Amino acid sequence: MKLNRRAFIGTGAAAAAALSAPHVRAASHGKPRVVVIGGGAGGATAARYIAKDSKGEIDVTLIEPTRMYYTCFFSNLYIGGFRELSSIGHSYGKLASDYGINVVHDWATGVDRDAKTVTLAGGAVLPYDRLILSPGIDFVDGAVPGWDVTAQNKMPHAYKAGSQSELLKAQLEAMPEGGTFAMIAPPNPYRCPPGPYERVSMVAHLLKAKNPTAKILIVDPKPKFSKQGLFEDGWNRHYGGMIERIGPDFGGDKVSVDPDAMTVTIDGAVEKVDVCNVIPAMKAGRICEIAGINEGNWAPVSGHTMQSRVDENIHVLGDATNQGDMPKSGFSANSQAKVAAMAVRGALTGSKVFPAKFSNTCWSLIDTDDGVKVGATYEATDEKIAKVDGFISQVGEDAELRQRTYEESVGWYAGITSDMFG
Amino acid sequence: MYGKFWGAAALGLALASAGWAEEQAELIGDVNAGAEVFEYCMGCHEVGQGAENGIGPHLNGIFGRTAGTIEGFKYSKGLIREGRLGMTWQLENLDAYLENPKALVSDTRMSFDGLEEPKERADVLAYLRQFSDNPQNIPEAAPTARKHEVELPPEILAIVGDPEYGEYLSTECTTCHQTDGEYDGIPAIIAWAEDDFVVAMHAYKRKIRPHPVMQMMAGRLSDEEIAALAAYFGGLE
Numbered sequence: 001m002k003l004n005r006r007a008f009i010g011t012g013a014a015a016a017a018a019l020s021a022p023h024v025r026a027a028s029h030g031k032p033r034v035v036v037i038g039g040g041a042g043g044a045t046a047a048r049y050i051a052k053d054s055k056g057e058i059d060v061t062l063i064e065p066t067r068m069y070y071t072c073f074f075s076n077l078y079i080g081g082f083r084e085l086s087s088i089g090h091s092y093g094k095l096a097s098d099y100g101i102n103v104v105h106d107w108a109t110g111v112d113r114d115a116k117t118v119t120l121a122g123g124a125v126l127p128y129d130r131l132i133l134s135p136g137i138d139f140v141d142g143a144v145p146g147w148d149v150t151a152q153n154k155m156p157h158a159y160k161a162g163s164q165s166e167l168l169k170a171q172l173e174a175m176p177e178g179g180t181f182a183m184i185a186p187p188n189p190y191r192c193p194p195g196p197y198e199r200v201s202m203v204a205h206l207l208k209a210k211n212p213t214a215k216i217l218i219v220d221p222k223p224k225f226s227k228q229g230l231f232e233d234g235w236n237r238h239y240g241g242m243i244e245r246i247g248p249d250f251g252g253d254k255v256s257v258d259p260d261a262m263t264v265t266i267d268g269a270v271e272k273v274d275v276c277n278v279i280p281a282m283k284a285g286r287i288c289e290i291a292g293i294n295e296g297n298w299a300p301v302s303g304h305t306m307q308s309r310v311d312e313n314i315h316v317l318g319d320a321t322n323q324g325d326m327p328k329s330g331f332s333a334n335s336q337a338k339v340a341a342m343a344v345r346g347a348l349t350g351s352k353v354f355p356a357k358f359s360n361t362c363w364s365l366i367d368t369d370d371g372v373k374v375g376a377t378y379e380a381t382d383e384k385i386a387k388v389d390g391f392i393s394q395v396g397e398d399a400e401l402r403q404r405t406y407e408e409s410v411g412w413y414a415g416i417t418s419d420m421f422g
Numbered sequence: 423m424y425g426k427f428w429g430a431a432a433l434g435l436a437l438a439s440a441g442w443a444e445e446q447a448e449l450i451g452d453v454n455a456g457a458e459v460f461e462y463c464m465g466c467h468e469v470g471q472g473a474e475n476g477i478g479p480h481l482n483g484i485f486g487r488t489a490g491t492i493e494g495f496k497y498s499k500g501l502i503r504e505g506r507l508g509m510t511w512q513l514e515n516l517d518a519y520l521e522n523p524k525a526l527v528s529d530t531r532m533s534f535d536g537l538e539e540p541k542e543r544a545d546v547l548a549y550l551r552q553f554s555d556n557p558q559n560i561p562e563a564a565p566t567a568r569k570h571e572v573e574l575p576p577e578i579l580a581i582v583g584d585p586e587y588g589e590y591l592s593t594e595c596t597t598c599h600q601t602d603g604e605y606d607g608i609p610a611i612i613a614w615a616e617d618d619f620v621v622a623m624h625a626y627k628r629k630i631r632p633h634p635v636m637q638m639m640a641g642r643l644s645d646e647e648i649a650a651l652a653a654y655f656g657g658l659e
């Protein structure tokens with residue numbers, strides 16, 4: 001069975017559709033079936049594009065436990081007070097009603113790659129012709145000694161948005177005057193490279209208004225970080241003296257925490273803190289491990305189609321992948337989803353397949369109307385997704401340009417969320 | 423919608439970078455004839471010494487002025503948005519606005535059908551130009567000269583785009599540009615005339631029109647791909 005399919009793919013999409021459609025599909029279940037696990041930036045986009053562009057020829061099921069998806073993107077702006085939480089929540093209603101996607105609110109708990117089925121926590125077993133996995137990230141156990149997910153109510157990560165974001169904001173607002181906020185930043189690779197530093201900016205914005213003598217401490221295992229020059233320049237201009245960063249040269253990589261005592265220990269020195277945001281090392285969402293498609297912490301994929309290097313009937317998207325040069329961002333996941341959607345349609349219905357192209361732009365807000373961005377375009381090579389061209393905002397840009405950049409990010413947010421959810 | 427203006431703006435820029443001030447200049451139009459054409463406008467606009475806002479804003483200093491920025495006049499959201507996006511009034515976009523106000527600024531409040539005749543527009547603009555005495559924002563020859571039409575080589579404009587390929591390529595654009603034409607900080611790009619779209623994209627590709635994201639996006643598109651995108655987006659409503 002598997003060998004056959006390999007052969008079909010080798011002979012080209014049109015041939016595969018012509019040969020396989022009558023004898024595999026008609027016999028077993030009529031329409032080809034695609035199951036998508038995870039309704040985030042990658043999964044929702046892929047489900048929508050396959051359903052929209054196949055015009056009913058493919059049966060699409062989307063599995064996502066939550067009924068309301070809170071975007072991580074712009075969740076920092078919520079913490080800074082620039083957005084309401086409700087404005088970053090999105091429901092799956094339109095994907096079901098306007099695109100005919102079968103949205104199932106449940107967890108996927110198993111993948112049988114030989115039988116080509118997915119098992120849900122509720123017990124259902126769903127067969128697929130192609131499976132798309134876009135489960136985002138989970139945290140590496142023991143990455144920050146003293147912390148595990150059961151401590152997330154004391155020391156939130158807020159790296160999956162929603163109640164965690166709300167908790168972190170509430171803790172910041174309740175912080176004693178002149179108190180200390182600590183962030184344990186993650187090692188590479190992780191979701192949204194500028195994310196922790198945008199968060200620091202937004203926390204500083206909030207504290208500057210409500211608690212101006214408060215201190216911010218970043219404990220960072222990395223020697224340098226994304227858009228560092230832009231952030232440090234912005235912090236100096238807006239929040240002079242408030243933010244201190246301890247890099248690996250001063251023990252930023254030797255950190256442990258005690259959530260009950262609310263202490264952070266850096267290279268042996270114990271600090272008492274008031275709010276602690278622990279962002280541990282990350283790995284692909286657990287279902288990738290369960291499906292057996294990881295190498296190390298991530299799922300390797302081919303950039304041409306986003307197919308798993310381990311199983312060609314599975315496509316993996318977004319943060320969970322090891323693909324090459326693209327950062328783990330919502331923009332990247334959305335971009336990859338479109339390449340995968342095209343490849344899946346090509347394989348299952350013989351539609352035209354064009355060469356893969358990708359792009360990414362990440363905006364960050366440093367303070368009111370002070371936005372910066374970094375972006376690049378990419379193409380697929382046989383080894384990886386490789387960067388073609390890029391740009392980054394410059395230190396010293398005028399205020400009007402920074403404001404326009406921020407306004408653009410608001411436009412992008414509206415664009416990508418309507419691209420995901422219809 | 424925005425196509426017209428940007429097409430014209432891009433051409434203007436293309437010209438500026440080619441050192442067009444040295445090219446032979448032609449007068450914008452006939453000032454005296456323009457004074458007569460202005461009678462169409464007088465019901466709503468004043469110009470000259472002591473001019474005040476009426477139904478429309480006063481038109482003193484209109485050349486080089488950012489759109490929608492006269493104090494105390496209540497503009498439409500559309501014109502304010504264009505101003506914030508950086509649209510300043512120059513010969514090319516004034517010409518487009520007067521030809522068909524709604525084609526340039528889709529939701530403008532100026533309820534005026536437009537001047538169909540190019541000569542009438544040229545004349546009234548020559549007339550208005552007299553009341554714009556702060557030319558420091560205006561390239562040297564702009565106030566009095568009309569540019570020669572500079573266009574992309576006809577073979578580029580003649581490429582017939584494949585909308586199906588355009589649809590695939592468009593998926594890279596819709597992360598930012600909404601397909602229903604909604605504007606939330608990034609302009610809408612649907613339902614443009616294909617030529618205008620092609621010109622705008624080439625202006626980015628050649629880095630004549632500034633904007634790092636768009637320069638990067640357009641930079642790797644071939645002439646055929648730009649034509650395909652123009653065909654696809656042009657067909658959306």
Ligand SMILES: Cc1cc2nc3c(=O)[nH]c(=O)nc-3n(C[C@H](O)[C@H](O)[C@H](O)COP(=O)(O)OP(=O)(O)OC[C@H]3O[C@@H](n4cnc5c(N)ncnc54)[C@H](O)[C@@H]3O)c2cc1C
Nearest residue numbers: 038040041042072073108135136192318319329330331333
């Ligand atoms: C603070 C912060 C700021 C950010 N800012 C930006 C930004 O400005 N721009 C940007 O482009 N990106 C940003 N990102 C990154 C962006 O959020 C992620 O890269 C993006 O969400 C990844 O998409 P994904 O599809 O891989 O995963 P997700 O969007 O996380 O979606 C995964 C989904 O899968 C579901 N799921 C997981 N396991 C299962 C299972 N077993 N069964 C069923 N469902 C499952 C989850 O519930 C989740 O809804 C930011 C991230 C953070 C944390």
